[in-house]
Amino acid sequence: MPKSNAQRALVVGAGIAGLTTAWWLDRAGWDVLVVEKAPSFRAGGYMIDFFGPGHEVARRMGLLPALESRRAPISSVTSVDSSGRRRGEISTAAYEAVADGVISLLRGDLAEVVLADLDVPLRCGTTVLAVNDGVVTFADGSVDEFDLIVGADGIHSSVRELVFGPSSSFVRYLGHHTAAFSFRDPVLSSRIGYRYQMLTVPHRMIGCYAVRGGAVAALMLYRSESQAVPADAASALRARFGDLGWVTPSLLSVVPEDVYYDEVSQVDMTTWHRGKVVLVGDACGAVSLFAGHGASLAMTGAHVLVEELSAGVDGAFERYQARMKPAVAHTQEFGRRFIGWMAPASSWRISLRDMAFRLSGWPVVRNLVRGSLMPDIDGVLTRA
């Protein structure tokens, strides 16, 4: 129900950042509309590890029990060779020390939990064609006016493109492509188990793990000089990974036509706002899967933005950016250093990483692994 006399906000994108922003805006008394380009809400997707400040934001929203109920009990990370033999594993003890409080769940499950607790209109199959300060033209030709427009439409943000200019000015390509999908296969699911198992060869990584309901989730990552994604992603994956052993042939035989496939990039912008428009989440600060904290930062940014708006609209965008940008930049820098862990460039680097996995039960190594997995960004939730 529209709130009479309330300020009107448009949120573009029903992902983690958009839904969380809508949640906090609604609680703060704004009249909110969310529009989403996809024809229906995007459920499922790839597995994420959710922790850090976003976990605290979810606690403040009262959503932790619902998130816990969707948790996938991933217990370890195992590197295997092309016959499936174990090369190295982060021990359970080390993994628990590293991943203390982490909730592993599907990206869509996190978004769905926020959506289930949200009482604002969501219009799917809609996007924006023009944004002129507060005036928005939608894809169906209708025009409406808002006091606030939040671009939460992800790494390829249209709002950013319309208001701030071409993506090429802001996107930092990290030299890799990635793909993720899941499929039902109870036999493979129980064989793999709730362990993230991966096969790494120089510049290529393919991994999988069991998810609920007898399903398997797969993740692929490879180096590509070209930033442009191929028109036929499934064929490109078969060409790239077709020579690898282990369960690779099984995974490649079920790549869906609509597989999630994208370049791996970060977004780096000097300013996240213009007039009544502000960006949140990956749209202004994608950190990439190498950094692994994007969902957490998306929720944190949403919360910090509304906290600052509630403290006073004048200067709110500047205060929001001043709090968030250092944490985003720190995480991005951490992500770039992590490329060598996830997609090592040579056989000896793969061996070195696997040795670190094997030694991860040792407290010294465990602390090193922990330090290399956790950027220190928790302070972002503290208001000056």
Ligand SMILES: Cc1cc2nc3c(=O)[nH]c(=O)nc-3n(C[C@H](O)[C@H](O)[C@H](O)COP(=O)(O)OP(=O)(O)OC[C@H]3O[C@@H](n4cnc5c(N)ncnc54)[C@H](O)[C@@H]3O)c2cc1C
């Ligand atoms: C393989 C992989 C693994 C990852 N692992 C982790 C992890 O372990 N931990 C972690 O914290 N993060 C992880 N991330 C990052 C995390 O998923 C993202 O940072 C997070 O989803 C960003 O949320 P967002 O809402 O900003 O963007 P998105 O999740 O991309 O949502 C954007 C939404 O906007 C919609 N949209 C797009 N364009 C338009 C438009 N023009 N109009 C209307 N709607 C539009 C999209 O359909 C989508 O629903 C991972 C990412 C990948 C790819």
